[in-house]
Amino acid sequence: MFKNLLTSVAIAAGLATSLTTFALAESHTMAIDKPECIAPAKPGGGFDITCRVAQAGLASMTSRPMQVTFMPGGIGAVAISLFNTTRTDDPNAIVAFSSGSLLNMATGKYGQFAEKDVKFVATAGADFGAIVVNADSEYKTLDDLMSALEADLGSIAIGAGGGVGSQDWMKGALMVKSRNLDPKAMRYVAFDGGGEAIAALLGNSIQAYTGDVGELVSYVGGDKLRILAVMSPERLEAPFDQVPTTKELGYEGAEWVILRGFYMGKNVSDEAYNAWADAFKAAYETEEFAQIQKDKGLLPLNMAGEEFQEDVLLRVERMRVIAKEAGLIE
Structure with a gap:
């Protein structure tokens, strides 16, 4: 009863x-x-x-x-x-x-x-910024990518939606600035939106993408893209809980909400x-x-x-x- x-x-x-x-x-x-x-x-x-x-x-x-x-x-x-x-x-x-x-x-x-x-x-x-490469990229970690940029900042094409001074440019600028590099020397490729930038990354027209977490939900766990880090102050919940933050990797100040x-x-x-x-x-x-x-x-x-x-x-x-x-x- x-x-x-x-x-x-x-x-x-x-x-x-x-x-x-x-x-x-x-x-x-x-x-x-x-x-x-x-x-x-x-x-x-x-x-x-x-x-x-x-x-x-x-x-x-x-x-x-x-x-x-x-x-x-x-x-x-x-x-x-x-x-x-x-x-x-x-x-x-x-x-x-x-x-x-x-x-x-x-x-x-x-x-x-x-x-x-x-x-x-x-x-x-x-949403939060994210640093992304192609799944078959030689850059397996964010440190790999940043070491290559430190060796030759102009050798890597970084692309995103928006021109110089846009928020996607700012994400890349904060990353290179965290290693005392000049953001104005980045080899930056501007696209009209994140969809075009992701397509360029998949087609290897660019080597890294400074995008948004929300755009990447469908790619988590897949075999097309690799998210090297999220630009959040703390780790996010699933499905991004296995992705490290820029802060925990030692890139102080490289956060973007x-x-x-x-x-x-x-x-x-x-x-x-x-x-x-x-x-x-x-x-x-x-x-x-x-x-x-x-x-x-x-x-x-x-x-x-x-x-x-x-x-x-x-x-x-x-x-x-x-x-x-x-x-x-x-």
Whole structure:
């Protein structure tokens, strides 16, 4: 009888949790006609991952399935230009961005458009930099790669999504700087997004890739790529728990945290902005969203609405200070 009672309580608790989750989703269903997430690069990179988090994580909270639209060009420049011209008040669309986008804003890479020309609505989670080589590379460890760079910095092509001064360039710059090498002397190859850079690495057009952990989930344990290190302060959870950190390998200061999130046009109505923000806040409370973040290689850094807007503006200002110290801007 006691066992039956426990079973009944467990069923009731499970039902209550399901009903709560369902009610939460229903109460935050957005009145958005055509929900859309803009990934400002070609398929396969970090922006793609960011949009997939929103697409899956808000599936129960949107009026219809969210469309993912790819808009490559200038690592986000085309997208931010569009959302400051013809789609500045579009209530249906969010645009994926990363810390690299914020760095571009801080250093003027988007021309006249900067952090105050959009409205930041929510996060998808946090990511970390990673140092990657081809599976058949002669560089079996990070020390192998760094020793080769110390011997001849210009002999190894390091590629990633974004030009000199981008966040992916910064990852490589931090690595070589940790060995007192000049980042400006790196042989750096720029691609329009992580997907293209990974393809180049697989094709041996470059010898190392300074990418993001979230882009590499499907490659862990495979026979195509080798992750030499992650640029996180501590080891990550599975499936990256066997990958050492740059810090534990002795490369002090070579860490890079990547914020992933979404912005909207600066002239969107408060109603549309709050609808998206509230939907994300509700999604953050669900186990489903946490699982989606984990599956995509992200850690839970959950903020939405005005709190997030203020946080991002502070982040960009800090990046602007760092960029000046690095000589990237005057």
